[in-house]
Amino acid sequence: MSAKTYSAKDVESKWYAHWMEKNYFHSEPDEREPYTIIIPPPNVTGVLHMGHMLNNTIQDILIRKARLDGKNACWVPGTDHASIATEAKVVKKLREQGIKKSDLSRDEFMTHAFAWKEEYGGIILKQLQELGASCDWERTRFTMEPELYKAVIKVFVNLHKKGKLYRGLRMTNWDPAAQTVLSNEEVIHTEENKNLYHVRYKVAGTEDEYIVIATSRPETIPADTALAVHPDDERYKKYHGRKVIVPIANREIPIIADDYVAMDFGTGALKITPAHDMNDNALGEKYGLEVIDLLNPDGTLNENAIEFVGMDRDEARVEFVKLLKKTGDLLETKQYRTSVGRSERTNAVIEPRLTMQWFLKMDELAATALNAVESGDITFHPASMINMYRSWLKEENVRDWPISRQLWWGQRIPAYYYKDEIFVAETAEEALAEARRKLPAENLTMDDLQQDEDVLDTWFSSWLWPMSVFDGWKDSKELEYYYPTNDLVTGWDIIFFWVARMIMAGYEFSEELLGEAFAKEKGKMPFRNVYFTGMVRDEKRRKMSKSLGNSPDALELLKNYGADGVRFGMMRSAAAGNDIVFDAPIDQKTGKVLNESELCNQGKKFCNKIFNANRLIQSFEQSDKAPDPVTILAGKWLDAKLNHTVAETDRLLGEYRISEALSLLYNFIWGDFCSWYLEAIKPADGKLSKETYDFTISAFERMMIILHPFMPFITEEVWHELRERGEGEDCIVSRWPEASAYDAEIVKTFSVLQDIVSSTRDIRNQRKVSHRDALQLFIQRSDASEALLGATAGAKEFLMKSGVLSTVELTGDTPANALPFLVGNDKAYLVLNETIDRAAEAEKINAEIARLEGQVKGVEKKLANERFVANAPEAVVALERKKLADWTAKIESLRAMV
RNA sequence: GGUCGAUUAGCUCAGUUGGUUUAGAGCGUUGCAUUGACAUUGCAGAGGUCACUGGUUCGAGCCCAGUAUCGACCA
Numbered sequence: 009m010s011a012k013t014y015s016a017k018d019v020e021s022k023w024y025a026h027w028m029e030k031n032y033f034h035s036e037p038d039e040r041e042p043y044t045i046i047i048p049p050p051n052v053t054g055v056l057h058m059g060h061m062l063n064n065t066i067q068d069i070l071i072r073k074a075r076l077d078g079k080n081a082c083w084v085p086g087t088d089h090a091s092i093a094t095e096a097k098v099v100k101k102l103r104e105q106g107i108k109k110s111d112l113s114r115d116e117f118m119t120h121a122f123a124w125k126e127e128y129g130g131i132i133l134k135q136l137q138e139l140g141a142s143c144d145w146e147r148t149r150f151t152m153e154p155e156l157y158k159a160v161i162k163v164f165v166n167l168h169k170k171g172k173l174y175r176g177l178r179m180t181n182w183d184p185a186a187q188t189v190l191s192n193e194e195v196i197h198t199e200e201n202k203n204l205y206h207v208r209y210k211v212a213g214t215e216d217e218y219i220v221i222a223t224s225r226p227e228t229i230p231a232d233t234a235l236a237v238h239p240d241d242e243r244y245k246k247y248h249g250r251k252v253i254v255p256i257a258n259r260e261i262p263i264i265a266d267d268y269v270a271m272d273f274g275t276g277a278l279k280i281t282p283a284h285d286m287n288d289n290a291l292g293e294k295y296g297l298e299v300i301d302l303l304n305p306d307g308t309l310n311e312n313a314i315e316f317v318g319m320d321r322d323e324a325r326v327e328f329v330k331l332l333k334k335t336g337d338l339l340e341t342k343q344y345r346t347s348v349g350r351s352e353r354t355n356a357v358i359e360p361r362l363t364m365q366w367f368l369k370m371d372e373l374a375a376t377a378l379n380a381v382e383s384g385d386i387t388f389h390p391a392s393m394i395n396m397y398r399s400w401l402k403e404e405n406v407r408d409w410p411i412s413r414q415l416w417w418g419q420r421i422p423a424y425y426y427k428d429e430i431f432v433a434e435t436a437e438e439a440l441a442e443a444r445r446k447l448p449a450e451n452l453t454m455d456d457l458q459q460d461e462d463v464l465d466t467w468f469s470s471w472l473w474p475m476s477v478f479d480g481w482k483d484s485k486e487l488e489y490y491y492p493t494n495d496l497v498t499g500w501d502i503i504f505f506w507v508a509r510m511i512m513a514g515y516e517f518s519e520e521l522l523g524e525a526f527a528k529e530k531g532k533m534p535f536r537n538v539y540f541t542g543m544v545r546d547e548k549r550r551k552m553s554k555s556l557g558n559s560p561d562a563l564e565l566l567k568n569y570g571a572d573g574v575r576f577g578m579m580r581s582a583a584a585g586n587d588i589v590f591d592a593p594i595d596q597k598t599g600k601v602l603n604e605s606e607l608c609n610q611g612k613k614f615c616n617k618i619f620n621a622n623r624l625i626q627s628f629e630q631s632d633k634a635p636d637p638v639t640i641l642a643g644k645w646l647d648a649k650l651n652h653t654v655a656e657t658d659r660l661l662g663e664y665r666i667s668e669a670l671s672l673l674y675n676f677i678w679g680d681f682c683s684w685y686l687e688a689i690k691p692a693d694g695k696l697s698k699e700t701y702d703f704t705i706s707a708f709e710r711m712m713i714i715l716h717p718f719m720p721f722i723t724e725e726v727w728h729e730l731r732e733r734g735e736g737e738d739c740i741v742s743r744w745p746e747a748s749a750y751d752a753e754i755v756k757t758f759s760v761l762q763d764i765v766s767s768t769r770d771i772r773n774q775r776k777v778s779h780r781d782a783l784q785l786f787i788q789r790s791d792a793s794e795a796l797l798g799a800t801a802g803a804k805e806f807l808m809k810s811g812v813l814s815t816v817e818l819t820g821d822t823p824a825n826a827l828p829f830l831v832g833n834d835k836a837y838l839v840l841n842e843t844i845d846r847a848a849e850a851e852k853i854n855a856e857i858a859r860l861e862g863q864v865k866g867v868e869k870k871l872a873n874e875r876f877v878a879n880a881p882e883a884v885v886a887l888e889r890k891k892l893a894d895w896t897a898k899i900e901s902l903r904a905m906v
Numbered sequence: 907g908g909u910c911g912a913u914u915a916g917c918u919c920a921g922u923u924g925g926u927u928u929a930g931a932g933c934g935u936u937g938c939a940u941u942g943a944c945a946u947u948g949c950a951g952a953g954g955u956c957a958c959u960g961g962u963u964c965g966a967g968c969c970c971a972g973u974a975u976c977g978a979c980c981a
Contacts, residue, residue, distance in 0.1 A: 013946070197981085347981085395910055396979070405980080501979090549977080580932070581919065587978090589918060591933080606933060607918095613946045624943035668920075671931070683948080690943095766950080773938060773950045863927070876964035884925050884965085891927050898927095 014619035016570025016612070020721045024137060032075075032740055033142045035082035037489035043074035043081045044493040046474050046535075047143065048506070049088040049151065052125060053097055056135035056562040058544040058552050058590060059499060062582060065575045066541060066666060067497045068141050072717035073661055074494075075142070076744040082490060083142060084477045086149035087130050091466045092186050092194075092353040095417040098124045114416055121417050125152075135563060140571045140720045142740070149477045151469035152418070159481040160419040160469050161434050163517065168423075168432040172369045173411075175423075175430065179289045180363050180410055181349065184307030184321075185356035188414040189365055191465065195349040195358050202348070204274060206340040207332060209235055209252040212260050219244065219252055219263070220339060222274025224346065225284070226332060227324040230257045230314050231300040234280035236291060239265035241276050255337040256328075257314060264295050286360050299362065305414075307359060321359070366421060366462070367408040373512040374406040380511050380533055389539045389664040393500055400504040409509075411465045418463025425458045426450075471509035472517075474534035480521045487522060496535040499543060510534045539664055542587035546601070549589060557601070560592040564603035569612045572719040576611025579670050579718060614674060615722040618715075621682050622726050625704055628696040635697040638809055641802030642688035643703050645758040648750035649680050650707055655747035657714050670718050677711055684762065688806060705730050710745040757800055760832060765811045767829045771838050775827070782814035784839040786826070788901070789818040793834050828853075828905040833897035835905055850906045857902050860895050867892045 027033065035042075045067050050060060067083060075081040098121045099109050109117060133148065149156060167173050180189040205226050208218035219235060232254050237244040244263075251260045261280075268291060269278055282292030283301040292299060302312040307321050315331065316324045332338035349358040378401040380386050381394055388394050399405060412421060424431045424439040429446070433439040436454060443452050450456075469476075474493050478486040492514070498507060514534035519527040544552045544559075552559035565574050582588050591606050635643070653676045660669035689700055696704075709730050712723040716739050727739035764785075772779060785807065787793045797803050797818060804816045819837075825844055826837035867888055870876050877885055 012944070014944095392911080399909060399980075543978095586912095586919080591918075609946080610932075613944090616944065616946050620944035620947090622943085627943065663922075665920095665922080668922095671920085675931085682944090686943080687948095769949055770951080776938075779939070779949075859928085867927090870965080873964060879964050880925075887926065894927065 010623060012620070012623075014616045014722065016572060016615060016721065017567075019725045020138075020140070020571050023721050023724045024140065026738070027142065027740055028145075030736070030738065030741075032738070033083070033144050034146050035080055035144050037486060038080055040078065040080040042490055043071070043077075043079040044490045045071055045083045045495055045497070046477055046493055047083065047085045048496070048498045048502075049086045049149075049470060049473060050132045051090040051093060052087040052129040052150070053090055053093050054087075054132045056132050056139075058559050058562060058578075059541075060132065060136070061139055061562055061565075061574060062541050062544055062578045062588070063497055063499065064136055064139060064141050065578050066539060066582075067495075068139070068575075068720070069579070069661075069666055069717040070495055070497070070539075071142055072720060072740065073744070075740065076713060076716065076742065078743065081142075082144055082147070084147045084149065085133060085136070085141070085143035085145060086147075086473075086477060087133065087151070088466055088470050089125075089150065089152040089417065091413055091415050091418040091463060092183075092188065094121065094125070094129075095415050096186065096353065097128075098417065117416050125150075138563065138566050138571060140575065142720070147477065151466065151473075151476075155479055155482060156469065156472075156476050157419050158434075159472055159476045160464060161422050162481050163472060163513075164419075164422055164464065164468075165432055165434050166517075166520075167368060172373075173366055173432075174369070175364060175366050177362055177364055178367070178410065179286050179360050180365060182305070182359040182361035182363065183351040183354055183356050184303075184305070184359055185354035186351065186415070187305050189361075189363055189410055189412060190351060190358065191410055191467075194352045196352050197347045197349050199345050200348040201343055202346050204342045204344050205329065205332070205338060206275060206342070207255060207279075208337050208339055209255065209279070211247060212251040212253055219247060219277050220275045221277040221279045222342075223279050225281070225325065226328045226338075227309070227313070227316075227321055228281045228284045228302065229255060229279065229328065229332075230312060231281045231283050231302045232257070232259075232261055232279045233282060233292065233298040233300060234261050234264050234295065236264050236266055236269050236278045236280050237276060238267055238269040238271045240267075241269075241271050243276060255332060255335060262295075262297075264291070266291060266294070283362055284360055289360070289362075301362060303359060303361065307356075365410045366412045366423070366460075367410055370406050370408050371403070373516060374401045374508075375403070376515045377401055377508050377511040380515060385531055385533045386511065386535065387537050389537060393503065393538075393540050396500065397503055397508065401508060409465075411468050412460075412462040413465055414461070415463050418466065419469065421460040421462050421464060423460040425460070426452065426456055431457070467505055467509055470506060471513045474510055474514060475517060475521060480517075484522050488526065491518065491522065492531055492533050493535045495537045495539055497539045497541065500540040501543065503540070507538060537664070541582065545587050545589050546592065547589065547594065549587075552590065558594070560590075560601050560603045560605065565592075565605060565608055568603060569605065569608035570615065570721070572615050572722050573608045573610075573612035574605075576614060576670065576674075576719060577605050577608030579667055580607055580610070580674075582667050611719070614678065615719065617678055617682060618712075618722055618726055621677075621686060622708070622729050624686060624690075625701075625708065626729070627694070628691065628701065629694050630698045630701050631695040633695065633697050635700045636805070637802030638805045639689045639697070639700045639802075641758075641800065641806055642685050643700065644751065644754050646681065646685045646707055647703075648752070648755050649676065650710060651747050651750035652755070654710070654714055654745050658744075658747065661717075673711075673715050673718065677715065681708070681711065684810075688810060712739055713742055713745060716740065757796065757803070760796060761803055761806055764807055764831055764836065767831075767836070768811045768813070768838055771827050771829065771840075775840060775842070777840060779812055782812050784815040784817075784823075785811065785813050786815075786817050786819040786821075786823050786837045786839070787831055788835040789820050790834050792832050793818055796831075830898060830901060833894060833901055835901045853902050853906050857899055860899050860902070864892060864895045864899070867895070 047067065048063065071081050071083040101124060102109060102120060181195050183190050202224050204222050204224055206220050206222050207226060208220045211217040211219060221235060235252050247263050248265050250263055252263060253260055269276065280288045280291055280297065282289045282297050282299045300312055302310055303321065304310050309317055309319055309321065309324050311317050316327050319327065329338060350356065351358060378398060381388060381397055422432060422434060424436065426443055431439040431442045433442055436457065436459065440452060440454055440457060443457060475487060475491065478490050480487040511534060515532045518532040546552055546558040550558055593602050593604060595602050653672060656672055657669050660672065709727060712727040716723040720740065724739045768785065807813055807816045823837050823839050825842065826839045827844060828835055828837050870888055
């Protein structure tokens, strides 16, 4: 006989290698119905974390279920190039080697970057294999590989031709560390302490009249071009239309009155610096103010600053404060909490800055994308996520998308400049040709054209993912088969970043790639369903993140509990959309996260339970004897339960209630199959009839198939143990069992029998009677009890075996020395070899009678209510009548016991 | 400040269009059980005014309004 405990490690590596060797994960278009998932491409710099495990477990469950359903299942994996993050890593590595980015040419840098990617990139994909992910690895894509690079360039040119791209000077979020523009979504706002400085500005034409402003950024004073107050503010009304003198700069600037100013914040007066504040910039446009830019791209002050030129903005702030103190213009310094924006990637404080950028017009795209979900073309799970989606995409919130990034690692913008002319084309040659057509007199050569130095935002690659991974921009053959994809599984935190933009791209390009007829027939959406996972949080509800160090090591968890165990642990507590609080405890001494988890351990135990169930079955000897009545009854019941479970699992998975489906299977396999069925058929002599053996194997086999999507390794292992299997026969590619009609009556009857067994066990526990002492059970003779014991073959024998009873008889008498309990509405007596404390028992029974009488009162009141009887559906009224009858009968039986 | 969501057992959470006797699960907890598939086990128990107030309804954990607390996203 095999070892007593299940060892996940060997089993998992064995079967993963086997599946790979058999190429089961690979998909090619054929005549079957496709089922497609594209992976949310993890960052190429990434390592597996809890979020990935949650997300990819769900995808693997869906894809394995589809495979078992006989569909052509295709799960496309890949990574994205993560412009900023990767470039930062490469720059850092080069620096360690003594190489500065500024010493390299663009091409040289790219060579280093690709080398880095080859060496370190995509570790995460290997780690996904340890989780059991059945991705089609032959289809692994990367957003910077040549074909996908080309797609991005084509899309840029396409959008430019349509007039959806423009270049403009805009207030943007500037990351001075990475020296690039970020989109709003890449800026993280948090509350931080800052100083608010009160600085006086002399009113022009006066000797001693000042307006005191409050600012957190005194270093930008030289860039002030106005002072603003609220029009209704009595304190400042007399100054409307006049001017003040900027301290240090000694320039006159106008006083403007605008209700943007909050009267109760600071002093009610604001300095306006259009070059360095988003809101000030808006005011500047409104009043036609001058724009003075005093920052260099790296965050140091330029010559417009007058003082401290070349100094970093933070140091300069300190120096300006000193200077203002000296001149007497600084009156007060106050601390306050305010929201500070920092770069998601570099953590540098974001500088609002005017820069020349490429933008994508979003109004039409956003309206289309919003409609795609509101019209039901795309369904969100959970549906409530549409609220967040709507708030992102509604007209008043949508902003044009700045798509340039001042980096090298990415698709270089295919825009070529000559003086004031811009030529956008897929290649430099085409751009030159276009330039020559437009400016024939200039005799242009390649050297006259300057290509844009910037690359495109990474999301500008990944928004094409559902189409680009099938090489949609090369030819439409594969796209025609796999598009639209079925399910997208992702976190709600990138609902706008990525989900919305993929929907935009789908509606913008799919018809161009696939033709009008295709779009009409199958739709333009990139996917039909979006399943939003929650965020994985720690005990303190903080999002698990690398920087906080509050996440357990995913690989350690896999090592400790096995992939099946971890998958179980993740899924058991993961209702769609709801955040999951992962139970990884924190070591009080070190403050470090332990790589432990009760949830995963439960999964590991479940594997062991299944493993041992098989050991038990294999330990039975098969014989020719006819099956006994208990076995026949238990078999009928299990068959009904199994059919019910298959149907329920189908239903729950269809509704994306994955967590519930797993709970159902856990309870069925552990509770119904192991605890009740196997105990019922367990033969005293170790010999099992062949018929029972065959049925048990067949049922167990079906259980392994329906559990397979959730826990692929243990199920594959046990499935192979159950029978001799031929070449190419594997659980992963078997067929999902069909749920046939089943006998619901047997389930009800059996559950009454189970209740009787539970009652006898309870009485044994209470009276401290050993489980091994066989007791006598008498049940009051009635129509119901006759039907239960008389008409159900094997019922009596089942009670004797599972309840450890020597006698089970119907009776009209009240046996002595017996403890009574209820079976349905009938009295039952368990005979004990001891004297019963009648008074104590009577007290208990009377308490139960009182409780039931309370309930009866409630129902009587309900039934006495004419409006209830008149308005409620007949079935509901009938049910209430049945309750009343049942309870009354019970009370009667209980009274008779006292 | 705006928007969205949450509040159910000690903890973490389910509870699918309002109606199924006593509102469920896992963990934790209490008691009992030890060589027999599995102590990674088995059996049983205790534990809840479904945040609060009001409304709609024959009927509310579920729908509506308000209050409180918490959270998230946006500004």
